[in-house]
Amino acid sequence: MMNTSNPDLTTTLASVTFKNPVMTASGTFGSGMEYCDFFDLSRLGAVVTKGVADVPWPGNPTPRVCETPSGMLNAIGLQNPGIDVFCERDLPFLRQYDTKIIVNVCGHSEEEYLRVVDRLADEAIDMMEINISCPNVKEGGIAFGTDPAAVERITRAVKAHARQPVIMKLSPNVTDIKVMARAAEAGGADAISLINTLTGMKIDIERARFALANRTGGLSGPAIHPVAVRMVYEAAHSVSIPVIGMGGIVTAEDAIEMLMAGASAVSVGTASFHNPMAAAEIADGIGAFLARKGYGSVSEIIGIV
Numbered sequence: 483m484m485n486t487s488n489p490d491l492t493t494t495l496a497s498v499t500f501k502n503p504v505m506t507a508s509g510t511f512g513s514g515m516e517y518c519d520f521f522d523l524s525r526l527g528a529v530v531t532k533g534v535a536d537v538p539w540p541g542n543p544t545p546r547v548c549e550t551p552s553g554m555l556n557a558i559g560l561q562n563p564g565i566d567v568f569c570e571r572d573l574p575f576l577r578q579y580d581t582k583i584i585v586n587v588c589g590h591s592e593e594e595y596l597r598v599v600d601r602l603a604d605e606a607i608d609m610m611e612i613n614i615s616c617p618n619v620k621e622g623g624i625a626f627g628t629d630p631a632a633v634e635r636i637t638r639a640v641k642a643h644a645r646q647p648v649i650m651k652l653s654p655n656v657t658d659i660k661v662m663a664r665a666a667e668a669g670g671a672d673a674i675s676l677i678n679t680l681t682g683m684k685i686d687i688e689r690a691r692f693a694l695a696n697r698t699g700g701l702s703g704p705a706i707h708p709v710a711v712r713m714v715y716e717a718a719h720s721v722s723i724p725v726i727g728m729g730g731i732v733t734a735e736d737a738i739e740m741l742m743a744g745a746s747a748v749s750v751g752t753a754s755f756h757n758p759m760a761a762a763e764i765a766d767g768i769g770a771f772l773a774r775k776g777y778g779s780v781s782e783i784i785g786i787v
Contacts, residue, residue, distance in 0.1 A: 486772075486773060486777060486778050487773055488773070489769060489773055489778055489779055489780065490778060490781075491765070491768065491779075491780050492779075492780070493527070493746050493747050493780055493781065494746075495649075495672070495724045495746055496609070496647035496672035496673055496723075496724065497647065498582060498608050500527035500582055500747060501527055501581075502527040502765045502768065502780070503527055503745075503746065503747040503768065504526055504527050504748060504750060504765040504768070505528040505530050505584065505726065505747060505748065505749045505750070506528075506530050506749060506751070506761055507530060507728050507750060507751030507752075508530045508531065508532055508533055508586035508651070509533060509556075509558065509560075509586070510751040510754050510755065511530070511531075511532070511751075511754055512531075512532055513529065513531045513572035513575060513576060514575070514579070515575055517754070517758055518579075520759055521758075521762045522762075523576075523579040523581050524579045525581075525762040526761055526762065527581065527582060527747060527765070528581055528582035528583065528584050528608070528609075528747075529576060529579075529581055529582075529583060529584070530611055530749060531572065531584070531586050532586060533588035533613050534562055534564070534565050534568045534586065534587060534588065534598060535562055535564060535565065535587075535589055536564065536565055536589065536594050536597040536598050536601070537564045537565075538562065538563050538567070539559070539560055539561055539564070541558050541559035541560060541561025541562075542559030542696045543695040545693065545694055545695055546558050546559070546694055546695060546696060546699070547699075548684050548693040548694060550682070550684055550701065550703075550705065551705065552704045552705040553701055553703025553704060553705035553706065553730070554701075554703050554755075555682050555683075555700065555701055556679070556699050556700050556702070557699035557700070559696070560613075562588070565598050565601045565602075568585075569605060573605060573606075577606065582608040582609070583606075583607045583608050584607070584609045584610065584649065585602060585605075585607050586611045586612075587599060587610055587612050587613060588613045592639055595612065595640060596639060596640065596643050599643045599644050600643055602646070603644070603645045608646065608647075609647045609648070609649055610647075610648055611649040611651050611675055612636070612640055612648060612649065612651060613651050613678075614626035614627040614632075614636055614650060614651060614652070614653070615627035615652055615653030615678040627651075627653035627655075627656075627662070628653055630662055630664075630665035633650065633666055633669065634669040635669065636669070637665070637666050637668075637670055637671050638670055641670040641671070647672035647673065648673075649671065649672065649673045649675050649726065650666040650669075650673075650674050650675070651674075651675045651676065651678055652666065652674055652676040652677065652678065653676075653677075654676065654677035654678060654680050654706075654709065654710070654713055654729075659676065659713045659716050659717050660716050660717065662717075663676075663716075663717040663720045663721045664720055664721060666723075667721040667723050671723060672723060672724075673723050673726060673746075674717060674721065674723060674724075674725055674726070675725070675726035675727075675728060675749065676710070676713055676714060676726075676727070676728065677709070677710045677713050677714070677728065678700065679700025679702045679706070680706055680709065681698055681699075682698065682701035683697060683698050683699070702730070702752040703730055703752040704736075706729050707729055707731065707739075708730075710729025710730055711727075711729075711739050711743050713729075714729075714740055714744060715743040715744055715787075717744075718743060718745060718785060724746040725744055725745045725746060726746065726748065727743065727744075727747075727748050727749070728740075728749035728751060730752070731749070731750050731751070731753060731764065732752075732757075733767065734767025734768050734770070735767075735771075736764075737750070737767075737768055738768060738771055738783065741768075741780065742783055742784075742785070742786045742787045743785070744785040745784070746784055748764075750764055
C-alpha cells in the first residue's frame with residue numbers, strides 16, 4: 483500500500499528517473515550557479531541549462547527584456563559562452579548536486595546542433611533538450627520549430643548522433659501543436675517539452691519606440707499559462723512519448739494543472755526571476771497536494787483529466 487502521507491514524487495522520462503517532476507526552464511536559471519545560494523539544487527528533479535551553442539554567442543542588442551501585464555518579454559538571443567566553456571565550468575559545478583542534468587542545445591543550422599551533440603556524447607549528462615523553438619534568433623531556431631518536416635528531420639539527425647535521450651522543445655507559434663508533436667515523435671524523440679515563449683511586442687508610447695531592440699520578443703509568465711495548459715494537453719494526447727509542460731508556472735497549483743493535463747514533468751521559468759525559491763517551493767507544494775488529496779504517487783495525477 484502506498485504511503486499517502488509521504489507520496490512518491492518520482493517520475494520517469496525515457497528510462498531516466500527523476501526524484502520529483504520539477505525542473506528549471508532553459509534560459510531562466512543559467513546553470514544554477516546564480517541560484518545555489520538560495521536553495522540546495524538537489525531539491526529539484528533536474529536542472530535544465532541555458533542554451534549551449536558550438537561557439538560563444540553574443541546575443542541580441544539591448545534593451546532585451548521588458549515587463550508586460552502578468553509576464554515579460556525577452557529577446558536575449560540565446561547569449562551563451564559556447565560548449566567548451568560550458569563543459570569546463572558549468573558541468574563540474576552541476577555534478578556536485580544530486581539532481582539530473584539536462585543540457586539545452588541551440589544552433590542556427592543542423593550542423594551546429596550536431597557539433598554540440600557530438601561534443602556532449604561522452605559527458606556525464608542525463609538528457610539533452612534540443613531548442614528548435616526560440617523566437618529571438620534571426621536565422622535557424624524558429625524556422626525548424628514551425629515546419630513539421632524540419633522538426634522530423636532535425637530530430638532524426640540529432641538522434642543519430644546522440645548518446646543520451648533527446649527532448650525536442652517545441653514552439654507554440656504554430657497553427658497546430660499536435661502536428662509538431664507527432665513530427666518530433668516520428669523523428670525518434672524520446673520526449674517533447676512545451677511551450678516555449680509566444681512571440682510578442684511592446685511599444686513605449688512616451689518615446690515612440692519599441693521597448694526591445696529586437697522589436698519582438700518571447701512572451702512568458704502567467705499571461706501564457708492557459709495557452710500552455712491547452713497545448714500540453716493536446717500534445718500529450720497526440721503522442722505516446724512523455725511531455726514536459728512549461729509556460730507561466732508560478733505555483734504548485736499551476737504545475738499540477740500541467741500534470742493533470744498529461745505532462746510527466748514540468749519546468750519553472752519566469753517565476754524564478756521574482757522568486758528565486760520558486761522551483762523548490764513548487765516541488766514541495768506538489769508533494770503537499772498529493773498528501774492532502776490522498777494520492778500515493780505523482781503518477782496517479784498525470785493525465786487524470
